[in-house]
Amino acid sequence: MDLKQLTIDKYETREELILNGIWKGEIYKNVDLSTRNGRGWLWKTLVIDGEGDMEEIVEVPTLTEDHEQSPQPKVPKGQKDRGIRRLTPIDVKRHPLSSTGIKQDDRAVEDDDTTMKEKLEIIDLDLSRLMLDDIFQEKEVHNEMRKIMYNYLIRRSDDCSYKQGYHELLGMIYLQLHEDKQMSMENKGTELKNILFIFEKLMKPMAFFYNENQLIKWENKVFQPLLRTCCPKLYGIICCDDNHTNLLWLLRWTRLLFMRELPRDYTLVIWDHLLTFLYPADTFVACVVVVLLLNNYKVFTEEVEDHDDLVELMLHFNSRMRSMIDCVELCKMAGKLCEYWYVQDAQSMKTLSDNFLKIKFNVDRDFEPDGTVDPNRIRIEEKLRRRVKQTLLTSSKDSK
Template sequence: MPSLDVGKIDEHPLAVVNGINMMENKEMIDLDVSRLHSTQINGPNEEAALQQILVSWVKSSGVEYRQGMHEICLVLYLESGKDTDVGYTWYANVMRWLYPLFYRDSGVNEWIENDFCPLIQSQSPRKLHEILTVRYRISHAVWCIRWCRLLFIRELDGPGQYLPVWDELYNVENKGKFMASVIVVMLMCIIPELTEAQNESECLFLLLNYPKLKVPIENVIKWAKMMYDNEQPESADTFAAIGKMPLEETVLRESNAGWYSKYKDYDVNRIRMEMRLKRHAKWRLSK
């Protein structure tokens, strides 16, 4: 492990290490770390420790700092018991796969094309694919970039929810596919809300403000692993013959039991029409 010598980069304002302008990177790191909530960082010594980890990683990897990396670093630093050396090792290990997958300029778009969109289309062709891709043509990069780069820190409710997902990520070979599986399962859990969205803006707002999980995180991980391991037929048409329920229906039944019992046999257009009629009736009654 390289020495954590954050102070040495102040020797010259034009210092370049491994092709990286260290002063510019240090300024961005300092600014982002200073913006972390005071409840997460206990004083200037801990801020300096985070800055050390991030600057040392930039110097050793030859990769420029990107916004959001400090939040991943903070989680690992806290989980390490605020041990700077251990925090650096963990952070370097995570960024070894996270950077090329999601922080590299074309990384997120390639992942969307190769992993996410094919999974949406195969696992939820009549609901998620219909809503997100056919009806609203949502630009997935707009919302996926935060979900992926921050590894669900904003979407899930604290380390008790996102750290179990991280643990699974460490153990799977195809991390991009597992990330896609987790996201598709999480989207399946909010199909009712996505269906009720009246336009692209409402749909995008929901994706950028993911509601509280309706099921234990253990269920999300279990379903994501099933999707990742392809533990179901590729064609939903074969389920009736083998007496199994599609994963999407299992997720909807357990996360939205009332909605599922009413709308399980409806297509998206019929559900939206019924929702529109309900809104219209409610508006007329309020006049």
């Protein structure tokens, strides 16, 4: 069934579409969105509806070598230029090992001394390596993506820096609108404006994860407390080693919104829910991560022995996870955790997580061992291993 027709027939308002169609999962029961059947239209309805006129997209100017160059360092009087190439052509404004950001209105504003020409060169390189779909190897698509990203950067008054990962998020949006309705010359300008508008709306909360200071604060203030409340056992495996950091895998999980960790169709359902903006993105993403960890409880408790095992698992999560919870149910559970988190209802978070583990893995946290090992047992096992090893060596010598 066509999604657009279903929505028109069944939902009178956008709010009904959000609450019943998406969060109750009604549209996924009636429409197969994996077959290029209306997801682009759905995202436009969720994000653009009622937003008024959108700004026109400007062309990317031709930037010459002399355009926007950083000022050249001055040579002190009496000192000749000996023709030695300067390895760092841009003068830094602060020591690179100092605090990672300059605080401004309780936000960390990162320095970005790259010129627009340099940004466009980086964007071109990233777009040339974008593997979401074969269409991104087409020159026309490359130029359209470049134009959209350029317009996004010049419209940002607070921070016009480009970060690796932006192009993948933009690529996912472009792909859905491109597949939903092949862009003709007549509607191409409008569709590019739609893509840019959706990308801008997504990046307003998502830019949070591209700031290292804020990401560290998010891990300490949101993700870790959530995980500790929901499952102390997993918290002990993932977060209790102070000598290591979870940023090695959290960077990719959060910044790319699970695009590398989950199957494409699964990820898109999470994006559907995120684009309703029913819950703040930073909290919703944290809750989705926690539910994914709970859903693979056995993998962590049986296969992870140290931090190296953990990082290897988290960076290959798509191939290592043993089971998949229904994605709509995952988002529903994450939404409930968001609500409990905001009212600080720790008991409800514990109950929800305990019931999930009990049903899926028959794990009862009230009777779960605390994971501590008797030191006497460790010594006895080590002594036994030494005796066995000595016996084997003695037997080997006697046989010779």
